[in-house]
Amino acid sequence: MAWFKRKEANISATEAEKKDTPDGLWSKCEKCGTMLYRRQLVENSHICYKCGYHFRVGSEVYFSILFDNGNYEEFDAGMISKDMLSFVDTKKYSDRIRATIKKTGLNDACRYATGTLNGQPVVIACMDFSFIGGSMGSVMGEKIARGIDKARELKSPFIMISKSGGARMMEATFSLMQMAKTSAKLTQLSEAGLPYFSVLTDPTTGGVTASFAMLGDFNIAEPGALIGFAGPRVIRQTIGKDLPPGFQTSEFVQDHGFLDFIVPRNEMKEKIGNLMSMLK
Amino acid sequence: MAKVVLDFEKPIYSLQAKIDEMRSYHIEGNLDLSTEIDRLEKKVNELRKSIYSNLTRWQRVQLARHPERPYTLDYIYLMFSNFTELHGDRNFGDDKAIVGGFAQMGKQTVMVVGHQKGRDTKSNLMRNFGMPNPEGYRKALRLFKLAEKFNKPVITFIDTPGAFPGLEAEERGQGEAIARNLFEMAKLKVPVICAVIGEGASGGALGIGVGDRLIMMENTWYSVISPESCSSILWHSWDYKEQAAEALKLSAQDLLDQGLIDKIVEEPLGGAHHDPEEAAKNLKKAISDELKSLKKLSQEELVSARIEKYSKMGVYDYL
Ligand SMILES: [Zn+2]
Numbered sequence: 090m091a092w093f094k095r096k097e098a099n100i101s102a103t104e105a106e107k108k109d110t111p112d113g114l115w116s117k118c119e120k121c122g123t124m125l126y127r128r129q130l131v132e133n134s135h136i137c138y139k140c141g142y143h144f145r146v147g148s149e150v151y152f153s154i155l156f157d158n159g160n161y162e163e164f165d166a167g168m169i170s171k172d173m174l175s176f177v178d179t180k181k182y183s184d185r186i187r188a189t190i191k192k193t194g195l196n197d198a199c200r201y202a203t204g205t206l207n208g209q210p211v212v213i214a215c216m217d218f219s220f221i222g223g224s225m226g227s228v229m230g231e232k233i234a235r236g237i238d239k240a241r242e243l244k245s246p247f248i249m250i251s252k253s254g255g256a257r258m259m260e261a262t263f264s265l266m267q268m269a270k271t272s273a274k275l276t277q278l279s280e281a282g283l284p285y286f287s288v289l290t291d292p293t294t295g296g297v298t299a300s301f302a303m304l305g306d307f308n309i310a311e312p313g314a315l316i317g318f319a320g321p322r323v324i325r326q327t328i329g330k331d332l333p334p335g336f337q338t339s340e341f342v343q344d345h346g347f348l349d350f351i352v353p354r355n356e357m358k359e360k361i362g363n364l365m366s367m368l369k
Numbered sequence: 370m371a372k373v374v375l376d377f378e379k380p381i382y383s384l385q386a387k388i389d390e391m392r393s394y395h396i397e398g399n400l401d402l403s404t405e406i407d408r409l410e411k412k413v414n415e416l417r418k419s420i421y422s423n424l425t426r427w428q429r430v431q432l433a434r435h436p437e438r439p440y441t442l443d444y445i446y447l448m449f450s451n452f453t454e455l456h457g458d459r460n461f462g463d464d465k466a467i468v469g470g471f472a473q474m475g476k477q478t479v480m481v482v483g484h485q486k487g488r489d490t491k492s493n494l495m496r497n498f499g500m501p502n503p504e505g506y507r508k509a510l511r512l513f514k515l516a517e518k519f520n521k522p523v524i525t526f527i528d529t530p531g532a533f534p535g536l537e538a539e540e541r542g543q544g545e546a547i548a549r550n551l552f553e554m555a556k557l558k559v560p561v562i563c564a565v566i567g568e569g570a571s572g573g574a575l576g577i578g579v580g581d582r583l584i585m586m587e588n589t590w591y592s593v594i595s596p597e598s599c600s601s602i603l604w605h606s607w608d609y610k611e612q613a614a615e616a617l618k619l620s621a622q623d624l625l626d627q628g629l630i631d632k633i634v635e636e637p638l639g640g641a642h643h644d645p646e647e648a649a650k651n652l653k654k655a656i657s658d659e660l661k662s663l664k665k666l667s668q669e670e671l672v673s674a675r676i677e678k679y680s681k682m683g684v685y686d687y688l
Contacts, residue, residue, distance in 0.1 A: 167687045167688040168685050168686070168687055168688075169685065169686050169687065169688055170685060170686070171684045171685050171686040173627070173684045174616070174617075174618050174627075176616050176617075177616060178603035178604060178609075178612075178613075178616060179603065179604060196688060227682075227683030227684050227685050228683075228685045230682075230683050231683050231685055234680055256571075256593045256594075257593075258593060258594055258599055258602065258603060258617075260593075261592050261593055261616075261617045261618060261619065262591060262592050262593060262617075262618075262619065262623075262624055262627065262629055263627065263629070263682065263683060263684060264593050265571060265572070265575060265591075265592065265593040266575075266629060266679065266682040266683070267682070267683060268548075268551055268572060268575055269551050269555070269575060269578075269579045269679045269682070270679045270680060270682050270683065272548060272551035272552045272555055272579075273551070273552075273555035273556075273579070273675070273676045273679040273680065274676070274679075274680065275552060276552060276555050276556045276676065277676065295572075296571070296572055296593070298544035298545075298548070299532075299543070299544040299547040299548050299551075299572040299576075300547075300548050300551055300572075301548070302544070302548070303542075303544050303545040303548040303549075304548050304549070304552055317539050317544065318532065318534070318538070318539060318543040318544035318547070318572070319532075319534030319535075319538070319539065319543070323534045324534050324535065324536060324539065327533075327534050327535055328535060328536055332536070336536070336539070337539060345540050345541070345542065346542070347542050347544075347545050
């Protein structure tokens with residue numbers, strides 16, 4: 090099988106563009122409404138420096154935050170979905186894929202890469218919510234499986250950054266089976282005695298929560314993220330009343346015993362790096 | 370004959386009613402209608418065959434949900450002897466939406482675990498309509514581990530509209546409970562055979578569905594989402610369930626074509642509820658055949674073949 094390699098620049102084109110336009114100089118915090126100076130926001134790992142709100146960011150930003158000097162080598166960047174079922178809802182799945190690739194500049198909702206974190210080799214896989222809600226199809230499953238194989242080959246830790254609405258319906262049972270596939274591959278990582286850091290960011294729900302995202306040796310979340318199995322809308326319909334405040338937030342999930350700790354994005358590298366060095 | 374008649378079965382039942390009526394005239398009224406009765410009998414049989422062999426995917430979904438279909442406990446009593454039900458997850462409670470315990474298939478002791486639906490309002494409340502809470506998955510895991518300890522094969526029966534999407538289920542970690550089972554089932558050191566006997570809805574089904582062999586009964590479905598929910602999300606309306614069922618390609622034949630399952634077990638004409646003994650006999654035969662072939666493998670071979678099987682699931686392309 091062909092391994093596609095590609096070196097990536099540190100900052101994505103869209104982000105660089107934004108900086109040059111007058112509109113791009115300021116961003117409004119989605120939570121507190123403060124106008125934030127964009128350069129400062131980027132320096133603060135896209136966290137509102139007024140209220141601590143974590144803006145949703147993609148793989149490019151996480152890679153630049155976690156890999157030393159933002160240097161990494163990405164694998165299988167050219168892997169794309171195949172519409173095995175000729176799935177059609179209001180649109181053809183194949184058209185949806187093509188349009189999303191064009192719109193986002195990404196080829197799927199997951200990327201994985203190798204590099205170093207505080208000088209230690211590491212494999213990081215990260216999702217992009219902008220690609221069909223970070224949904225998990227065959228490509229994501231295969232990339233995670235190969236990321237795990239890469240970690241076994243390098244004898245390095247595996248870091249998974251989740252941000253997903255769950256399984257990709259347009260791949261039907263194939264997408265469901267990615268839950269089993271990724272979990273089965275994690276048994277091999279575990280067997281090799283390699284650490285698995287699962288980072289849950291806003292939002293992590295559905296089949297992603299019910300598989301690899303909850304299986305970390307360390308389950309770590311960003312503050313205020315939505316984390317759950319069933320979506321809040323479905324639960325509201327089931328119980329027929331409003332959900333209590335704070336339900337399914339990172340803090341709620343930690344209180345119920347399913348997260349090791351919550352850490353702001355700008356302290357994540359230090360915290361994970363520290364654990365990695367203790368485990369060496 | 371089924372008491373609950375589905376829309377597409379109505380022509381069969383109305384013709385059958387006509388035949389029954391004629392037969393009563395034939396007997397009571399001293400009228401010789403035997404030629405006509407024979408003719409209609411032949412017709413109803415042909416009608417049956419043509420309707421049941423041309424089912425749409427949505428019609429299969431309806432058959433999979435037929436309220437008279439055999440459920441896990443029915444199959445257990447029809448296929449095994451000595452079933453000893455084991456309760457509880459040793460942590461929170463006993464989830465009655467999942468049942469399990471040791472049983473004997475001939476001389477072979479097996480651990481059997483399955484989703485359990487109810488048949489009336491009362492039993493459906495007790496069984497939560499076959500929708501497990503986290504403690505159901507954790508009970509299942511406890512039983513899988515017990516089977517591993519005593520080196521007994523695991524058989525699971527899948528029949529659920531989904532894991533329960535409730536408030537307490539989230540508090541107790543529904544996602545973690547399912548995830549843990551996928552991880553642990555992938556590396557169980559004993560043969561694991563999973564059979565879809567009704568509905569296989571999403572993670573709630575998969576939570577007891579990772580094994581060496583995956584079997585589906587003829588009139589069942591298995592997918593990432595139910596046709597109704599798929600309709601509501603992708604079409605923004607509940608009215609497209611038929612189209613959603615077609616798009617999801619969720620029937621046993623579809624999944625066999627997709628290479629995701631190993632075998633389809635034939636059901637009696639009209640569905641398993643028309644002859645539960647026959648359905649159980651076919652399922653038992655399929656399971657014992659698979660067990661026989663799996664028993665030839667060492668523990669290491671078994672686990673690595675299982676992981677390899679799942680590693681291959683998925684289709685993708687390159688730019
Ligand atoms: Zn703010």
